[in-house]
Amino acid sequence: MIPRSEIWSILDEYDVKQITIATICSHSALQIFHGAKIEGFRTLGICLENRKRVYSAFPKAKPDILIEVNAFSELLSENLQKELIEKNCIVVMHGSFIEYIGAKNILDYFRVPTYGNRISLIWESNRKMQMKWLKEAKLRTPKEYESINDAKGWVFVKLHGAKGGKGYFVAKAEELEKELKARNMSAKDVIIQEYVVGQRYYLHFFYSPIETEGLKVGSGRLELLSMDRRIETIDEIYRTLPHIIPDYMDFTVSGNIPIILRESLLAEAIGMGAKVVKASQKLFPPGIIGPFCLETSYHPDRGFTVFEISARIVAGTNLYPIGSPYTPYIFDEPMSTGRRIAREIRKAVEIGKLKEIVY
Amino acid sequence: MIPRSEIWSILDEYDVKQITIATICSHSALQIFHGAKIEGFRTLGICLENRKRVYSAFPKAKPDILIEVNAFSELLSENLQKELIEKNCIVVMHGSFIEYIGAKNILDYFRVPTYGNRISLIWESNRKMQMKWLKEAKLRTPKEYESINDAKGWVFVKLHGAKGGKGYFVAKAEELEKELKARNMSAKDVIIQEYVVGQRYYLHFFYSPIETEGLKVGSGRLELLSMDRRIETIDEIYRTLPHIIPDYMDFTVSGNIPIILRESLLAEAIGMGAKVVKASQKLFPPGIIGPFCLETSYHPDRGFTVFEISARIVAGTNLYPIGSPYTPYIFDEPMSTGRRIAREIRKAVEIGKLKEIVY
């Protein structure tokens, strides 16, 4: 693992007046580039050939420099890393980094300074560490059952390594064995979780260690920037009722819709964000930096249950390139999460605290 | 009941150049404070300790003065009322006033001038008066059945005094007796309504008695500011199909999503708003003032059915702190319902008509 000190010594060589904000062209890159441009940064995108048209189609979010690669994993190549460092790049990571490159590879081989605390990617990408983090924060999480015999009530069955929720299913614990058999599976192939009934709210937070005005958490400030609901294939299953077409039983995310919470639930939502920040500062100091998301389910009988945490910008923030129903309460300007990141880097440069937000 | 004249004589003592807009910190308070600040008012919030973090987290919507109470019902205390009056407060009421303090208590004991016609709260909070109002407006409403024997077709069964729709259920009239028995209930415990099939649209109106340009209704103007759809626990019940988990059968509202209507349906929607205003002017002159909401269900065979009316700002407007898909057609600036209220108060002060919009 590349230690933070090594990244910092690379950063020491940077011309901080000429920083380039870079990312791979996927996930939330449009938003990141758009925000960086507004905040006055040069931008650089690592792009696959068949996606170039997306950035041509959106000129205000098109990176100033576009480097074509055959696979996103080329990001780890010596030459490309060297080029990024020469261009004073700070890389903003998003979901596609974990998906296409892998958290461990980034920590072991990627020497280019990245925005945020890259250690948090490890905590996100390992399910058991994620649960440890949420337990440390004392948040309610779905129970996980070691064996079929332990399972109780309604369970949600996930496949190891399944991409995007394909093949996941809901079952009654007492019918689980039968259901697995019907799918030619055994308990070893799956993760068995408590199925948590409720309404999904994906809460987009931002933690700034350098801002202090606002809601103080640790020595920094916590912001609730927005929220969304993910759209999965299963979300139209009801449209063929009374028939139920099995092809709908797929939890792959294809998009997002905007959503807000009742104001009376915001105190609990913000409280959860604060606990997650504090737990991260204890578990992997200096803890989470920048955007993160709590994937929750709310039921009036139980409050919120957190079933997942994303330790970086999430795609649901793409709904809000010029602000959400919450950002006007924090900022006078249109503020996306992408712009928020760029602004944070700009401010950190201005006050000489860039190292605090880079690893 | 405190007569309007008494409130007006208190208002007579106000320094109208130093008005403070006040509300209790819940429901739509962020929006109300944010709007009031933009319109140049001082703001004051009555807050519970465990909710203070919400207003810290949103500095642009944080009230200038924050008074901590142990319960919102303290609003009725002599001391607090005196303080609010001393500070030239005009209180903007929302759903939490009815929920935590009660319409009757406000009318009997709250001497602080409030924005709007407080009588309308009584008409909102009593189901039979609400239906009388909607009938007077000649709007289609769900039938209400006095007994199980009268019930026909599909019925929606509500519990007296149930908070947030917990335990409500849908049934076939002929199976109603059986369904009640299965829940250990009798007909006395419930309200039996026609179940109205359709798509829900919650229409947010604003009635200004002092503006005249635009759509004239009575001697004032009607605005359709926005609309939303409420999110209730039941709204994810389909996600476990073919299983149906009873825990989803709960109609508690936890949030909102933005929505628009076909333009061809706006004429009918606006017409309903106009009828409600006119009926209110007949039933409790001067009638409804400021924001109100019609909770409707639309079906192509029947048009709109109104199943509820809210005689004040609704939480669905929180989706639109800088405007909805409809406000750009009325205002040049970003306009929320909260800001609309503040602007109305400002204009009323300017043209010397504050009494017309205060009770």
Add this chain to the structure above:
Amino acid sequence: MIPRSEIWSILDEYDVKQITIATICSHSALQIFHGAKIEGFRTLGICLENRKRVYSAFPKAKPDILIEVNAFSELLSENLQKELIEKNCIVVMHGSFIEYIGAKNILDYFRVPTYGNRISLIWESNRKMQMKWLKEAKLRTPKEYESINDAKGWVFVKLHGAKGGKGYFVAKAEELEKELKARNMSAKDVIIQEYVVGQRYYLHFFYSPIETEGLKVGSGRLELLSMDRRIETIDEIYRTLPHIIPDYMDFTVSGNIPIILRESLLAEAIGMGAKVVKASQKLFPPGIIGPFCLETSYHPDRGFTVFEISARIVAGTNLYPIGSPYTPYIFDEPMSTGRRIAREIRKAVEIGKLKEIVY
């Protein structure tokens, strides 16, 4: 059919400094007027008496000139056409033109210059031509079955000439005969399509033949302005589960909700738009001009299937009077599809290319 040359010779007589943007008052007229006003045009609306209140209620979208008619079909009358031509009107067509006047009538009898290529209305309003267009573009479309015996798997059954999706239903192919019988129908009464499982995304494109910067397609530029999901009666069918109320089985559209796609799916989405433009340029040169919409369904196993194409502005764009989650990536100003049209007309006038976008 009135040839383009005849329309152009009428346009030749226009005072292009005094152009009026006109449409019939329905569908997306508020958006079209609002956009035209911002771009500095005079506006004219053809309106039914009972809809006038809509435009009074939205003063910033109220046409400068309002002509009342008893039926929208009066648009074809000699007098009205003459008046529109005298006022230098360019008519922006939308869904209500097809619904109330008919594509063929417009082509045969409407001499007033219209924005876009009116031939595309014919390709939109004839289902077989629509499918030919989509096939030419090599997009995946739902299979259509000539007879019950050909049908396989899940099918979607549509009624000839049914307004708004009333009576449509989903069935298993092997049960189709029984299902038709239960409805007193025969195969002749219906269109039998493959039922395509997936999440619906309605993609709003804009093709400019006069802009070249951005994503070049043919000799012009393609823009992806926004997307929505239509709300149909069936979309609340799950709310009475475990009961299923047949009255919900209706596919009439009553409204729209905002939505975004995963960034990784945008390349495919934009590619589909480009193919549709190129196919149109081959099938009916100069092809589609201005706004169009692809009604799609996305499934992770199959990608997008296009089940319909609208060759003009769609009502889903009404969600975005001051821009969508995508327009900030193309424009610095708040940009609706209505404003985009007006801006295109303005630019075409400025650079002397008005004929290129008018038929």
